[in-house]
Amino acid sequence: MNLIIMGPPGAGKGTQSEFLVRHYHLLHLSTGDLLRAEIQQKTELGLKAQSYSDQGKYVPDDLMNQVVASKLTKIKTNFILDGYPRTSDQVKFLETVLKKIKQKIDFVIYLEVSKEAVIKRLQTRLICPVCKTTYNTISSPPKVDNLCDNDQTPLIQRTDDSDQAKIITRLKTYQQSTQPLVAYFKKQGNLKLIDANQDQASVHEQLKKVIGTPKGTNND
Numbered sequence: 001m002n003l004i005i006m007g008p009p010g011a012g013k014g015t016q017s018e019f020l021v022r023h024y025h026l027l028h029l030s031t032g033d034l035l036r037a038e039i040q041q042k043t044e045l046g047l048k049a050q051s052y053s054d055q056g057k058y059v060p061d062d063l064m065n066q067v068v069a070s071k072l073t074k075i076k077t078n079f080i081l082d083g084y085p086r087t088s089d090q091v092k093f094l095e096t097v098l099k100k101i102k103q104k105i106d107f108v109i110y111l112e113v114s115k116e117a118v119i120k121r122l123q124t125r126l127i128c129p130v131c132k133t134t135y136n137t138i139s140s141p142p143k144v145d146n147l148c149d150n151d152q153t154p155l156i157q158r159t160d161d162s163d164q165a166k167i168i169t170r171l172k173t174y175q176q177s178t179q180p181l182v183a184y185f186k187k188q189g190n191l192k193l194i195d196a197n198q199d200q201a202s203v204h205e206q207l208k209k210v211i212g213t214p215k216g217t218n219n220d
Contacts, residue, residue, distance in 0.1 A: 007111030111196035
């Protein structure tokens, strides 16, 4: 079983992906994490990506397609795509790659969340720079202030999370480029809508209900 998880910035894609990875034994392919790794390593791709993220803009399709194609053609397990595809051109490219590797997407999970909730979540979000665990100072704070529960690394806030103007730019860009994909996947018949305004446990239950238990899977 392969999944795509979609939703605006701050919808909880990373958090819910972690749950789906554990529950359905999937490989988490987060384009955000992949790009940040490129940026930290100061590769040519990373430097190009940095110039866009600094402006609160999405990375162009051609750069994202390079990253995704490279990963998908190498893995041998079921996966969940987090943060991709975001545009119609990316969908077309993804379908081409999946056809080549003889894979398909079983479900597209769309996390619905209000604009107000997105802004509040992003401005109170903290991330561990080492293990990438995400925290929220209000709803899911670390056990010790500003330290990761897993490795005690000081937590950081992404620069595009602290600036409300950048958040609004990201939301506008999302609405323009990604929202139309909802209609496309709905027409394909594999779109599952999830109310992500609720608490994490409630969202988990919704996910298990709409996905069910794949054949050959023994989950808790």
